[in-house]
Amino acid sequence: MYQRYHPDKNANDPKAADMFKEVTFSYNILSDPDKRRQYDSAGFEAVESDNQELELDLSSLGAVNTMFAALFSKLGVPIKTTVSASVLEEALNGLVTIRPLPLGHYVSKRVEKQCAHFYSVTITEEEARAGFVCRVQSSDKSKFKLLYFDQEDNGGLSLALQEDSAKTGKVTSAGMFFLGFPVYRLDQTMNSIAAAKDPDTSFFRKLDGFQPCELNELKAGTHVFAVYGDNFFKSANYTIEALCAAPFSEEKENLRSIEAQILSKRAEISKFEAEYREVLAQFSEMTSRYAHEIQSIDELLKHRNEIHASYTITPFKRSTSKSRSKSSSKENKEDGQTREKRSTRDRPKKKKWYNIHLRVDKRKAC
Structure with a gap:
């Protein structure tokens, strides 16, 4: 198991991080007698409070379990410790x-x-x-x-x-x-399991851990x-x-202002999430319809081409025509060569001038 989920093989792997969450949650139940009794009586739902928030006492873990937790902490899993x-x-x-x-x-x-x-x-x-x-x-x-x-x-x-x-x-x-x-603190581990399962949730839940301090x-x-x-x-x-904080009066006002802006932004993001989810659902629907329409058009055009092709008496065979054209061109070539040979044979032979016998009458003067 250590090799399977080792950070060197699973760097920034949300699936490995999510797996560790489930395994550690199970370990947290088994290591706590009260939670074990609740699980035995009613299953996971009985101990599934606080979004399965985990808090481990490292001093009570053995060397193997501590190493197991450390490996997944290196993966970026937010592990709460007590x-x-x-x-x-x-x-x-x-x-x-x-x-x-x-x-x-x-x-x-x-x-x-x-x-x-x-x-x-x-x-x-x-x-x-x-x-x-x-x-x-x-x-x-x-x-x-x-x-x-x-x-x-x-x-x-x-x-x-x-x-x-x-x-x-x-x-x-x-x-x-x-x-x-009121001064606020940001709990980075809040809703970490939900964020790992849905990338969008990591954005919309980013400010959920922004909570006022007790004092x-x-x-x-x-x-x-x-x-x-x-x-x-x-x-x-x-x-x-x-x-x-007396010498830091400006910093106090800046802190008060920026935290008010963060609270306003959290309310704004909450409203934006509903709009985003609605638009995203519409986009998914349009994308699905787009793919369906593309397929429908292709099928109609294909059917149309098949109908066009049916308006014929003799099926058009391109390969046969090619072979016929090749054979006819070959025959024409051979016929041309034969005719050329025949015409050469039938043509009378010309006597060359040096084979002509000239008669010279020596009696007449030239």
Whole structure:
């Protein structure tokens, strides 16, 4: 199976990617006892929620299954992964190390796969009103997650938000924007199965994953973020920075404006899809009719030619006529050669002048 769906043999192959989706969905059911019971009782429909969205905990997979998932990720299949249960448990029990991250500074580190680095950021009332941004990027395009945790009364941390890294130019990046107004995030994996089966759907569903973030502002105090290594086999290099949005007033307005345009475009595309599907159906109908009319015309003309050909007494045989013409021309040629020979034989022979016997009378003077 690995050879059959290996990326070297299936680069950018939507069928291979779709096959992986189905196989991994089945694996997701079999590996989850609750979903397995639902499947045993009612089949796939019982566990077919959320468009078969897949979320794999890589830390719980064996080496073979991890390699299997990595191969299809290389094919371009958007695979959703969850944060390791051990990391979440340690955070909930308050057993993680938290490093301070001052506003206006950045930290560059390397985090191991399926591990997390935790950072605390403290903001004032004024900074909270102005807005706050936490961004992470990786220059070597490592995969990671940016996490935000709520602080529990017992001192533990519970996961509240997460943002998967995405390729943006020459880096992978993720960010959380708490600016006091709704900010949106784009989920690239939404409707990925439907998009793989219908190329047009990948366009019309492109903005379906554009959804508002759960939080749009933070209160004054200390907040905890984390960078989680989401690579399959290797660690992730990253740079994290925390910024007050006060110096970025123009960027705030630009963000608000561009996201409003995206929402408007999503509504516009939704209406356009209905028109497009209708026109496409008409085009398919016209194309089918065009092919039918071409065939119908050809058959009518053929029938007409057959009727024309029926107006004759003797069937016209081109091959016989050719042979007759060839034989007659040959006979004419042979007759011409015979007549020429006969005329040559019947013609009297001329005596040559040097064979003529001249009589000379020597008695008469010349």
